[in-house]
Amino acid sequence: GGFTVPFSTANGTATQPGDYATATGTLTFAGTNAETQTVTVNVVGETLVEQDEAFTVSLGTPSNAGVTVSDGSGVGTINNDDTATIAIGDRTLAEGNAGTTAFSFAVTLTGNVQGGFQVPFSTANGTATQPGDYANTSGTLTFAGTTGETQTATVNVVGETIVEANETFSMNLGSASVAGVTASDGTGLGTITNDDAATLAIADRTLAEGNSGTTAFGFTVTLTGAVQGGFTVPFSTSNGTATQPGDYANTSGTLTFTGNAGETQVATVNVVGDTTVEPDENFNVTLGTPSNAGVTNSDGAAVGNITNDDAATVSINSVTLAEGNAGTTAFTFTATLSNAVAGGVVVPFATSNGTATQPGDYASASGNLAFAGTTGETQTVTVNVVGDTTVEPNETFNVVLSAPTTGGPSVTIGTGTGVGTITNDDAATVAIGNRTLAEGNAGTTAFNFTVTLTGSVQGGFSVPFSTANGTAVQPGDYASASGNAVFAGTSGETQTITVQVVGELVPEADETFVVNLGTPTVAGVTASTAQGTGTIVNDDLVADVSVTVSDGRTSIPEGQSTAYVVTVANASTLIDVAAVNIAQTATAGLGNVAWTCVGSGGATCPASGTGVLAQTLALPRNSSLVFTVTADVAIGAPATVATTVSATVQAPASDPNAANNAATDTNNVSPDGLFSNGYE
Numbered sequence: 078g079g080f081t082v083p084f085s086t087a088n089g090t091a092t093q094p095g096d097y098a099t100a101t102g103t104l105t106f107a108g109t110n111a112e113t114q115t116v117t118v119n120v121v122g123e124t125l126v127e128q129d130e131a132f133t134v135s136l137g138t139p140s141n142a143g144v145t146v147s148d149g150s151g152v153g154t155i156n157n158d159d160t161a162t163i164a165i166g167d168r169t170l171a172e173g174n175a176g177t178t179a180f181s182f183a184v185t186l187t188g189n190v191q192g193g194f195q196v197p198f199s200t201a202n203g204t205a206t207q208p209g210d211y212a213n214t215s216g217t218l219t220f221a222g223t224t225g226e227t228q229t230a231t232v233n234v235v236g237e238t239i240v241e242a243n244e245t246f247s248m249n250l251g252s253a254s255v256a257g258v259t260a261s262d263g264t265g266l267g268t269i270t271n272d273d274a275a276t277l278a279i280a281d282r283t284l285a286e287g288n289s290g291t292t293a294f295g296f297t298v299t300l301t302g303a304v305q306g307g308f309t310v311p312f313s314t315s316n317g318t319a320t321q322p323g324d325y326a327n328t329s330g331t332l333t334f335t336g337n338a339g340e341t342q343v344a345t346v347n348v349v350g351d352t353t354v355e356p357d358e359n360f361n362v363t364l365g366t367p368s369n370a371g372v373t374n375s376d377g378a379a380v381g382n383i384t385n386d387d388a389a390t391v392s393i394n395s396v397t398l399a400e401g402n403a404g405t406t407a408f409t410f411t412a413t414l415s416n417a418v419a420g421g422v423v424v425p426f427a428t429s430n431g432t433a434t435q436p437g438d439y440a441s442a443s444g445n446l447a448f449a450g451t452t453g454e455t456q457t458v459t460v461n462v463v464g465d466t467t468v469e470p471n472e473t474f475n476v477v478l479s480a481p482t483t484g485g486p487s488v489t490i491g492t493g494t495g496v497g498t499i500t501n502d503d504a505a506t507v508a509i510g511n512r513t514l515a516e517g518n519a520g521t522t523a524f525n526f527t528v529t530l531t532g533s534v535q536g537g538f539s540v541p542f543s544t545a546n547g548t549a550v551q552p553g554d555y556a557s558a559s560g561n562a563v564f565a566g567t568s569g570e571t572q573t574i575t576v577q578v579v580g581e582l583v584p585e586a587d588e589t590f591v592v593n594l595g596t597p598t599v600a601g602v603t604a605s606t607a608q609g610t611g612t613i614v615n616d617d618l619v620a621d622v623s624v625t626v627s628d629g630r631t632s633i634p635e636g637q638s639t640a641y642v643v644t645v646a647n648a649s650t651l652i653d654v655a656a657v658n659i660a661q662t663a664t665a666g667l668g669n670v671a672w673t674c675v676g677s678g679g680a681t682c683p684a685s686g687t688g689v690l691a692q693t694l695a696l697p698r699n700s701s702l703v704f705t706v707t708a709d710v711a712i713g714a715p716a717t718v719a720t721t722v723s724a725t726v727q728a729p730a731s732d733p734n735a736a737n738n739a740a741t742d743t744n745n746v747s748p749d750g751l752f753s754n755g756y757e
Contacts, residue, residue, distance in 0.1 A: 161188025505532025666714025
């Protein structure tokens with residue numbers, strides 16, 4: 078007959094009405110063995126991730142007492158058919174220079190999770206390692222379960238100042254505490270970006286090139302800041318005003334740094350030495366891109382300055398030439414370059430006056446000397462000098478070199494002034510005359526010596542003079558004199574040199590002194606007669622004239638003749654007597670007088686004559702006139718006969734010793750036939 082049984086639901090982990098609808102009722106069985114009836118409970122569907130849940134359906138007491146309930150409770154398990162995901166984001170931050178920087182990884186829930194859940198997390202090394210780069214971190218994130226909810230896992234990254242590559246570590250999520258929650262992205266990448274900087278700077282280098290071989294130019298590259306793991310940087314050269322291979326060796330390479338702050342590496346370039354003067358030159362050394370991106374070039378280009386250590390000079394010679402008498406004479410000056418100069422050198426020149434002036438003496442010249450730059454090379458400067466016939470001093474002008482306008486500071490002027498000496502090729506002469514005068518008896522007598530110029534002399538000149546003793550001595554005989562005779566320079570011009578001669582009354586020989594001409598101040602003037610003689614004529618004419626007469630007998634017979642020797646002498650050793658009147662007188666009884674004459678010591682006389690002596694003759698010093706005078710004694714002559722000869726000195730000479738100026742010879746006259754002793 079069947080039976081009924083009541084049923085009803087009851088909460089478990091699932092609750093009504095949220096999870097299921099309450100259900101009660103009665104099941105009616107027909108009573109057939111193995112018969113089944115169904116209790117239906119409506120479970121609420123949703124999208125919330127939750128744990129599997131349960132509720133119960135309980136059977137009451139069947140209506141037939143014979144039916145008992147062997148299992149009166151059925152469990153309804155609501156299996157979760159919803160899902161939720163969690164995803165952890167990546168995190169990129171700079172590390173900082175000190176302390177730590179918090180890298181916060183956001184973990185985001187997509188989907189709702191009933192009752193919330195937990196998920197573990199932990200870090201793991203990548204290129205970044207702990208503890209040096211970050212702090213090892215692990216823990217659990219707790220979610221309330223709301224979709225879109227985020228929780229944060231934080232890792233402390235260690236700050237420092239070392240340049241290094243960007244580094245990474247990972248933040249890994251474990252399994253969520255709720256099975257329906259899975260990780261769509263369970264690994265967050267922490268990228269530690271390098272926020273440190275290091276720089277490279279290459280320094281310029283300045284050196285002399287040297288004269289041969291090569292000179293190593295070491296360019297210092299300095300690292301500022303530390304770089305983890307080191308790095309490399311390429312370098313290469315390039316031309317500036319210096320070019321390779323003539324000036325330097327083309328060079329490239331790679332410098333390797335270990336990464337220490339302040340570290341230096343050297344890029345070496347070999348520079349070619351030479352002896353050519355050239356401007357300072359330069360080339361470049363350039364750094365490429367460092368292998369570590371955190372390293373930049375603060376100064377990536379250096380200049381290699383090749384300083385010229387060679388030198389050259391330009392020197393000009395001097396020229397000496399005669400000017401010539403007409404037209405012009407070319408004075409050619411040679412300028413010489415001492416050493417090679419790259420690119421050549423230009424040197425300005427110009428003339429300037431010395432004692433010679435333009436345009437009268439030379440034609441001015443100026444310009445530039447262009448040297449190609451060869452060692453020992455010469456260039457010439459020609460200056461035209463004006464010829465003339467006027468005597469003038471040697472004159473000079475200059476050719477002056479100025480500082481080179483090209484070739485650089487290493488080309489200097491050696492001998493910078495060439496002196497052009499215009500030698501006088503014309504001639505003039507001076508001649509001094511002699512002067513003869515009496516000295517005078519008192520005071521002084523001016524002896525004027527005439528100096529005569531033959532030829533013209535430009536600008537005039539002077540000639541020095543001075544006196545010198547001869548037989549006359551100063552100051553007794555003359556006053557010494559010296560000075561300069563100054564000429565205006567006109568041909569035929571005369572100048573006078575005066576010497577004062579001392580007058581006195583002392584008889585003496587004529588005396589001399591000289592006036593000597595020195596060297597004229599103009600080289601073209603010479604002394605054709607450089608010495609004038611002053612003759613001091615003695616005007617103190619005191620002579621000593623004597624007369625002797627003798628025939629060597631004391632008596633003469635009448636009718637016979639006798640011969641008298643008459644000597645007229647000048648005993649003075651100093652005075653020449655220009656005129657002596659010689660006169661003879663004879664007493665009565667002497668007749669037929671005749672004479673002959675012989676002079677000695679420079680005295681001259683007529684050879685003979687008749688009649689008594691009556692002559693005016695010169696009688697030089699220390700000379701004599703010897704007359705032989707013959708006379709007849711007349712018959713009947715007086716008892717004595719006599720002859721007298723006198724010598725009278727004529728002015729201007731005088732003879733204060735008159736006692737010997739006349740002499741007489743007296744003879745007795747014996748009768749005809751008697752000898753002089755009185756016997757027949």
